[in-house]
Amino acid sequence: xxxxxxxxxxxxxxxxxxxxxxxxxxxxxxxxxxxxxxxxxxxxxxxxxxxxxxxxxxxxxxxxxxxxxxxxxxxxxxxxxxxxxxxxxxxxxxxxxxxxxxxxxxxxxxxxxxxxxxxxxxxxxxxxxxxxxxxxxxxxxxxxxxxxxxxxxxxxxxxxxxxxxxxxxxxxxxxxxxxxxxxxxxxxxxxxxxxxxxxxxxxxxxxxxxxxxxxxxxxxxxxxxxxxxxxxxxxxxxxxxxxxxxxxxxxxxxxxxxxxxxxxxxxxxxxxxxxxxxxxxxxxxxxxxxxxxx
Amino acid sequence: xxxxxxxxxxxxxxxxxxxxxxxxxxxxxxxxxxxxxxxxxxxxxxxxxxxxxxxxxxxxxxxxxxxxxxxxxxxxxxxxxxxxxxxxxxxxxxxxxxxxxxxxxxxxxxxxxxxxxxxxxxxxxxxxxxxxxxxxxxxxxxxxxxxxxxxxxxxxxxxxxxxxxxxxxxxxxxxxxxxxxxxxxxxxxxxxxxxxxxxxxxxxxxxxxxxxxxxxxxxxxxxxxxxxxxxxxxxxxxxxxxxxxxxxxxxxxxxxxxxxxxxxxxxxxx
Numbered sequence: 078x079x080x081x082x083x084x085x086x087x088x089x090x091x092x093x094x095x096x097x098x099x100x101x102x103x104x105x106x107x108x109x110x111x112x113x114x115x116x117x118x119x120x121x122x123x124x125x126x127x128x129x130x131x132x133x134x135x136x137x138x139x140x141x142x143x144x145x146x147x148x149x150x151x152x153x154x155x156x157x158x159x160x161x162x163x164x165x166x167x168x169x170x171x172x173x174x175x176x177x178x179x180x181x182x183x184x185x186x187x188x189x190x191x192x193x194x195x196x197x198x199x200x201x202x203x204x205x206x207x208x209x210x211x212x213x214x215x216x217x218x219x220x221x222x223x224x225x226x227x228x229x230x231x232x233x234x235x236x237x238x239x240x241x242x243x244x245x246x247x248x249x250x251x252x253x254x255x256x257x258x259x260x261x262x263x264x265x266x267x268x269x270x271x272x273x274x275x276x277x278x279x280x281x282x283x284x285x286x287x288x289x290x291x292x293x294x295x296x297x298x299x300x301x302x303x304x305x306x307x308x309x310x311x312x313x314x315x316x317x318x319x320x321x322x323x324x325x326x327x328x329x330x331x332x333x334x335x336x337x338x339x340x341x342x343x344x345x346x347x348x349x350x351x352x353x354x355x356x357x358x359x360x361x362x363x364x365x366x367x368x369x370x371x
Numbered sequence: 372x373x374x375x376x377x378x379x380x381x382x383x384x385x386x387x388x389x390x391x392x393x394x395x396x397x398x399x400x401x402x403x404x405x406x407x408x409x410x411x412x413x414x415x416x417x418x419x420x421x422x423x424x425x426x427x428x429x430x431x432x433x434x435x436x437x438x439x440x441x442x443x444x445x446x447x448x449x450x451x452x453x454x455x456x457x458x459x460x461x462x463x464x465x466x467x468x469x470x471x472x473x474x475x476x477x478x479x480x481x482x483x484x485x486x487x488x489x490x491x492x493x494x495x496x497x498x499x500x501x502x503x504x505x506x507x508x509x510x511x512x513x514x515x516x517x518x519x520x521x522x523x524x525x526x527x528x529x530x531x532x533x534x535x536x537x538x539x540x541x542x543x544x545x546x547x548x549x550x551x552x553x554x555x556x557x558x559x560x561x562x563x564x565x566x567x568x569x570x571x572x573x574x575x576x577x578x579x580x581x582x583x584x585x586x587x588x589x590x591x592x593x594x595x596x597x598x599x600x601x602x603x604x605x606x607x608x609x610x611x612x613x614x615x616x617x618x619x620x621x622x623x624x625x626x627x628x629x630x631x632x633x634x635x636x637x638x639x640x641x
Contacts, residue, residue: 128555129597132422179604
């Protein structure tokens with residue numbers, strides 16, 4: 078009898094435990110939270126506080142940033158990530174690489190997101206330069222800097238210098254030197270961009286990041302395709318077509334390619350091909366970046 | 372050799388300590404976590420797994436020194452068995468040296484067992500993620516573990532020094548933990564106060580600067596023994612650094628344990 082009573086009490090307590098935990102954690106969400114995540118302790122202080130576990134602290138900071146990126150993928154609102162959150166991400170990745178400047182992943186993540194989505198090209202390049210200085214055996218970091226200089230900052234001569242540096246390091250594709258040469262002569266930017274992105278995608282295992290690059294390559298291929306059609310039009314008729322549809326009407330192409338970002342292509346001044354989803358394409362500016370430029 | 376029997380008894384006492392089971396359990400869980408977390412890292416799985424495995428060794432080693440080592444020394448005093456020990460034909464200094472030898476033996480044996488576990492975790496991860504272990508060096512990992520063992524023995528010597536004049540093992544524990552924290556951070560603190568602390572909004576008074584400098588020479592510079600980062604990235608470690616660090620460690624151990632013996636000789640037991 079006594080045994081039965083204790084079993085019943087245990088079962089009831091077990092059920093109550095589950096409900097109380099659920100209720101408590103639900104109502105915990107309603108507590109006023111400290112939302113200002115933008116503050117990260119200066120790395121000089123974290124270095125001291127981490128004692129001999131600096132490498133571990135670096136891993137933890139990096140994992141934090143990964144969790145953050147993962148969480149933003151689920152968000153529905155626009156812009157998906159706020160400006161101060163990008164700033165926070167940059168600081169966290171900077172801190173992770175202050176704690177362990179040889180750790181590749183934070184640089185890699187910074188490069189995959191910050192220049193593209195947050196327009197933080199110069200900041201990312203500074204971060205990458207720290208990595209390139211420490212990881213002097215790694216060709217990918219100067220390659221990233223070179224790409225950013227070419228693609229976003231349109232500084233071809235500096236880009237070429239970094240590519241030459243990348244090609245000299247072990248494992249660096251000798252083709253990098255030839256892109257560097259091509260940059261020096263300012264030839265065919267779209268084709269060069271495609272080659273650059275293909276190199277990056279080839280060295281990417283993260284499926285999410287790889288897909289982002291592949292979409293961009295598809296978009297650039299369509300642009301390249303249209304650009305060559307425009308060039309052919311110019312050769313044939315001695316002038317730039319009035320609209321992009323003229324290319325189809327004159328049978329130079331059978332149909333307009335689809336923009337993977339959901340926009341439609343049009344001709345901008347000087348016969349340059351643009352997309353209405355231009356935030357993701359040429360002129361390679363994200364909304365945040367545009368705001369900064371304004 | 373009169374030290375050896377005492378050392379052996381101390382070692383056996385330590386091995387039989389129940390706290391050791393708990394420490395081993397924590398180590399096993401942390402090695403499990405290493406495998407789990409390292410596979411979440413997109414690229415540098417190798418770096419993170421070495422980082423975490425070596426950190427686990429350090430952490431469990433600290434638990435060993437703090438909770439088993441200090442107890443070994445204190446138990447004789449707390450339980451008054453010190454009277455029986457000292458009534459034997461053994462001097463007080465020999466007692467300290469013998470105990471310390473036993474403790475060092477305990478650290479070496481336990482750390483070697485933990486290192487085997489850590490290395491098997493690394494081997495496992497290396498077999499499954501071979502392409503992410505680009506820069507890798509077993510010899511550096513071994514060196515990092517050896518340095519860690521030396522650091523733990525040094526810390527243990529310091530705990531003996533504190534135990535020689537304090538009256539309770541709790542005070543010894545607190546003082547040892549404080550020494551560990553200061554020892555690990557002092558060179559970073561010195562670098563911070565000497566460089567440009569105003570950049571991150573800290574003002575340093577001249578008195579603080581002098582205190583930090585004094586602490587730098589007084590406390591052991593334990594961060595010297597931390598080469599986890601270099602091991603994780605297989606960076607070059609100059610042999611002169613290895614040699615001088617070992618010399619520094621041995622000299623500090625000798626100093627601490629000799630002082631402990633000197634003080635213990637004059638100690639009056641209640």
